[in-house]
Amino acid sequence: MSDNILEMRSITKTFPGVKALENVTLNVKRGEIHAICGENGAGKSTLMKVLSGVYPHGTYSGDIVFDGKVEEFGSINDSEERGIVIIHQELALIPFLSVAENIFLGNEQLTRGMIDWHKTNAEAAKLLARVGLNENPVTPVGQLGVGKQQLIEIAKALSKRVKLLILDEPTAALNDQDSAHLLGLLRQLKEQGITCIIISHKLNEIEDIADSTTIIRDGQTIETLTMDETVTQDHIIRAMVGRSLENRYPEHTPTVGEEIFSIQDWTVYHPTQQDRIIVDNANLNVKRGEIVGIAGLMGAGRTELAMSVFGRSYGAKISGSAFMHGKPVHLKTVSDAIDNGIAYVSEDRKRYGLNLIQDIKTNTTAARLQKLSKRGMVNANEELRVAEDYRQQLRTKTPNVHALVGKLSGGNQQKVVLSKWMFTDPELLILDEPTRGIDVGAKYEIYGIINALADQGKAVLVISSELPELLGICDRIYTLSAGRITGCVDRKDATQENLMELMTKVKD
Amino acid sequence: MSETKGLVTLLTRNLRQSGIYIAFVAIIVLFAILTKGVLLQPNNLTNLILQYSYILILAIGMVIVIIAGHIDLSVGSVVALTGAVAAVLIQQHQLPWWVGVLAALATGLVIGVWHGFWVAFVGIPAFIVTLAGMLLFRGLTLLTLSNVSISVYDTGYKKIAGGFSNGLLGGNGYDAFTLVIFAVAIVCFAFMQWRSRKARISYQQTVESMALFIAKIVAVAIVAMAFAWQIAHDRGLPYVLIILAVLIIAYSVVTQRTVFGRHVYAIGGNLSAAQLSGVKVKWVNFFIFVNMGFLSAIAGIVFSSRSGGAQPAAGNMFELDAIAACFIGGAAVTGGIGTVIGAMVGGLIMGVMSNGMSILGIDQSVQQIVKGLILLLAVAFDVYNKRRAGTR
Numbered sequence: 001m002s003d004n005i006l007e008m009r010s011i012t013k014t015f016p017g018v019k020a021l022e023n024v025t026l027n028v029k030r031g032e033i034h035a036i037c038g039e040n041g042a043g044k045s046t047l048m049k050v051l052s053g054v055y056p057h058g059t060y061s062g063d064i065v066f067d068g069k070v071e072e073f074g075s076i077n078d079s080e081e082r083g084i085v086i087i088h089q090e091l092a093l094i095p096f097l098s099v100a101e102n103i104f105l106g107n108e109q110l111t112r113g114m115i116d117w118h119k120t121n122a123e124a125a126k127l128l129a130r131v132g133l134n135e136n137p138v139t140p141v142g143q144l145g146v147g148k149q150q151l152i153e154i155a156k157a158l159s160k161r162v163k164l165l166i167l168d169e170p171t172a173a174l175n176d177q178d179s180a181h182l183l184g185l186l187r188q189l190k191e192q193g194i195t196c197i198i199i200s201h202k203l204n205e206i207e208d209i210a211d212s213t214t215i216i217r218d219g220q221t222i223e224t225l226t227m228d229e230t231v232t233q234d235h236i237i238r239a240m241v242g243r244s245l246e247n248r249y250p251e252h253t254p255t256v257g258e259e260i261f262s263i264q265d266w267t268v269y270h271p272t273q274q275d276r277i278i279v280d281n282a283n284l285n286v287k288r289g290e291i292v293g294i295a296g297l298m299g300a301g302r303t304e305l306a307m308s309v310f311g312r313s314y315g316a317k318i319s320g321s322a323f324m325h326g327k328p329v330h331l332k333t334v335s336d337a338i339d340n341g342i343a344y345v346s347e348d349r350k351r352y353g354l355n356l357i358q359d360i361k362t363n364t365t366a367a368r369l370q371k372l373s374k375r376g377m378v379n380a381n382e383e384l385r386v387a388e389d390y391r392q393q394l395r396t397k398t399p400n401v402h403a404l405v406g407k408l409s410g411g412n413q414q415k416v417v418l419s420k421w422m423f424t425d426p427e428l429l430i431l432d433e434p435t436r437g438i439d440v441g442a443k444y445e446i447y448g449i450i451n452a453l454a455d456q457g458k459a460v461l462v463i464s465s466e467l468p469e470l471l472g473i474c475d476r477i478y479t480l481s482a483g484r485i486t487g488c489v490d491r492k493d494a495t496q497e498n499l500m501e502l503m504t505k506v507k508d
Numbered sequence: 509m510s511e512t513k514g515l516v517t518l519l520t521r522n523l524r525q526s527g528i529y530i531a532f533v534a535i536i537v538l539f540a541i542l543t544k545g546v547l548l549q550p551n552n553l554t555n556l557i558l559q560y561s562y563i564l565i566l567a568i569g570m571v572i573v574i575i576a577g578h579i580d581l582s583v584g585s586v587v588a589l590t591g592a593v594a595a596v597l598i599q600q601h602q603l604p605w606w607v608g609v610l611a612a613l614a615t616g617l618v619i620g621v622w623h624g625f626w627v628a629f630v631g632i633p634a635f636i637v638t639l640a641g642m643l644l645f646r647g648l649t650l651l652t653l654s655n656v657s658i659s660v661y662d663t664g665y666k667k668i669a670g671g672f673s674n675g676l677l678g679g680n681g682y683d684a685f686t687l688v689i690f691a692v693a694i695v696c697f698a699f700m701q702w703r704s705r706k707a708r709i710s711y712q713q714t715v716e717s718m719a720l721f722i723a724k725i726v727a728v729a730i731v732a733m734a735f736a737w738q739i740a741h742d743r744g745l746p747y748v749l750i751i752l753a754v755l756i757i758a759y760s761v762v763t764q765r766t767v768f769g770r771h772v773y774a775i776g777g778n779l780s781a782a783q784l785s786g787v788k789v790k791w792v793n794f795f796i797f798v799n800m801g802f803l804s805a806i807a808g809i810v811f812s813s814r815s816g817g818a819q820p821a822a823g824n825m826f827e828l829d830a831i832a833a834c835f836i837g838g839a840a841v842t843g844g845i846g847t848v849i850g851a852m853v854g855g856l857i858m859g860v861m862s863n864g865m866s867i868l869g870i871d872q873s874v875q876q877i878v879k880g881l882i883l884l885l886a887v888a889f890d891v892y893n894k895r896r897a898g899t900r
Contacts, residue, residue, distance in 0.1 A: 310784070338786045
């Protein structure tokens with residue numbers, strides 16, 4: 001009767017001590033692209049886990065009606081059986097297996113009980129054509145980039161005869177070109193009658209592609225919008241954070257002083273492919289109190305540049321010179337870099353930034369324990385005081401500093417990483433994608449922290465894939481293209497267009 | 509004002525940690541009843557400690573190896589080799605017993621350097637390096653002993669594991685020295701607890717209520733004195749227990765309070781993050797294995813001293829008992845989690861069960877089965893707990 005393929009009615013899910021979802025209602029029309037927006041920790045992922053059966057029937061209250069039938073999923077298998085497939089932010093492909101093997105993993109193409117490789121590869125090729133990926137099905141997945149892996153995940157979903165495809169932050173790790181391709185593919189799938197739910201923080205994407213948008217805040221449905229010309233990004237942001245963000249970037253007047261850090265003729269080679277140059281003769285400098293951005297497309301060598309500076313954590317045959325306050329410094333190991341006042345906040349905080357099974361306190365002091373110790377013994381009380389200080393200073397949302405870092409939301413985890421590096425008393429902070437996977441409200445807070453650091457006289461280098469972010473917070477922006485620095489633009493002259501032009505420029 | 513917290517929060521704060529202590533007490537009570545009190549009799553208590561001391565010493569080193577995310581399969585062979593070196597020097601070359609001890613310790617350190625080099629600097633997984641070490645050092649043991657057992661008759665050497673501090677202060681049917689030592693230790697413990705409580709209050713942290721604080725110390729004092737009373741009525745304080753106590757205290761401090769210890773946890777919890785935090789991962793890994801070699805040598809000395817010499821098959825399967833002790837005691841299979849005290853309790857749980865079952869005349873085969881199931885259950889409980897805590 002109704003044209004809703006999915007109705008989730010009054011879903012309530014509680015964890016010990018926390019009400020994660022309260023009376024959430026979600027109606028998705030057949031054949032539409034439906035976006036779900038909300039701050040991190042708002043309950044989006046929990047809702048999707050309820051829908052896909054990760055939290056089995058009985059652990060929540062409320063009803064799920066899918067395709068006109070009340071469903072009681074006991075596991076992911078049950079929901080996949082009915083045509084609901086979820087693609088997580090962290091891709092679940094096995095790098096050593098081929099594209100075809102990954103697509104049919106758990107759904108192997110058999111003939112008389114044995115795997116039929118001809119059928120497997122032929123079917124895989126058909127699915128790859130449907131998602132517009134021109135790759136040989138026998139290629140190991142590990143050799144392909146993130147953008148292509150994302151498409152393989154979709155091909156895998158298609159092989160399961162998907163009716164409702166759920167994508168969790170599908171473009172978070174993609175560059176603009178790959179994102180555009182992916183969004184185009186979603187439109188095609190829509191024409192083929194596949195309904196999509198997309199969770200995203202990128203509002204321009206949502207504006208671009210979604211037919212309706214449901215906004216969730218603090219475990220409750222705020223509203224469902226039909227996306228037409230009248231819906232603005234500001235409207236969505238207001239609904240997500242419950243307040244109007246006058247400006248997405250805090251006001252900041254820089255006081256720029258003398259040069260703190262610079263590199264000259266910095267060249268880095270790929271660690272295993274001997275003759276591949278990753279960073280090519282780079283020169284850059286950062287001054288006291290200055291926030292400097294590095295813009296570049298995926299694969300331009302931004303992270304590689306930063307990590308090679310940070311104690312040769314990346315690359316081989318590194319040449320060139322680095323200077324602190326005009327004096328040459330040798331940065332052979334991470335401890336050299338830390339001792340010389342350099343801090344690097346990684347783009348992947350879970351993998352490279354934090355020890356998730358330990359508490360906030362231990363993570364806060366991990367990079368500079370010596371500061372708290374005498375003759376190798378750590379002063380536990382002093383450590384607690386320090387951690388508590390940073391918690392209050394950065395307003396990390398947690399009852400106390402004994403909470404495990406793995407249980408915090410992305411924004412709060414990022415604050416812990418920032419306090420960890422602030423504790424090392426750096427003069428130069430390199431922030432690699434400091435707001436990746438963080439909701440709008442927390443982003444604003446992080447920008448405030450970055451500004452405060454600059455005002456304290458630190459030099460800050462920010463790497464980001466989001467040009468508006470760089471334009472919003474940086475005083476000066478370097479552009480990087482294929483390992484070369486192609487330009488340096490002052491804030492007042494910078495526009496998305498001229499930056500993009502420099503980022504795609506090929507020098508010869 | 510600093511807050512105080514009650515008994516319930518203290519116990520439920522970490523169910524996995526307190527669960528192991530509760531299980532330990534339950535097992536002691538169970539076997540004390542089943543054996544009609546024989547388990548807790550002076551003679552048996554002393555034997556239990558002597559019998560399990562070398563596994564406990566190994567478990568101290570092993571838990572550090574496991575926290576860092578490694579494993580050491582060679583410790584049984586290293587126990588055999590270090591014991592053999594000591595025995596050959598003392599018995600065949602007629603050197604003083606302390607020369608044998610020093611030579612055994614040096615052997616252990618060299619083995620540790622060997623393992624540490626391959627694991628830390630060459631980057632070969634510890635499983636492979638120590639599996640090779642297990643074969644290698646067993647072979648060297650056979651060579652050293654020319655395939656035969658050597659008995660050591662030196663009384664000085666035999667005293668290490670067989671000696672007691674009996675009669676130092678006299679006593680009437682009991683060893684006064686043992687009681688004095690325990691009393692002093694309890695006073696020290698109470699004083700340290702009180703000092704740390706004061707420091708916590710001055711840093712405005714939560715502490716338990718005064719009544720609970722006193723109750724905790726009184727409870728510890730009663731259990732410790734009861735234990736002391738029992739062993740004082742047998743042969744007095746075994747030297748091994750002193751060695752063990754010193755090692756447990758020293759390594760608890762190393763793991764909980766030193767920069768090195770914290771780096772071990774950091775490596776096990778997230779290797780990449782530790783590297784990017786300036787932890788010298790290679791050197792930390794290196795010293796973890798040097799330390800394991802050192803502790804294996806101490807265990808080797810205690811074992812050969814107790815068994816009165818060196819045998820080619822000495823220390824067989826010790827590595828598995830030591831590893832099991834760590835996992836029963838709450839160490840995580842994936843690294844990053846574990847404590848020295850936990851590993852000790854894990855080892856004692858196995859010790860009390862074997863000892864209790866032996867008293868009851870239960871066959872060795874059944875004992876093995878029970879031990880295996882306990883290990884499996886302990887880790888299953890751990891996994892279950894993590895899953896419950898991680899559902900969000």
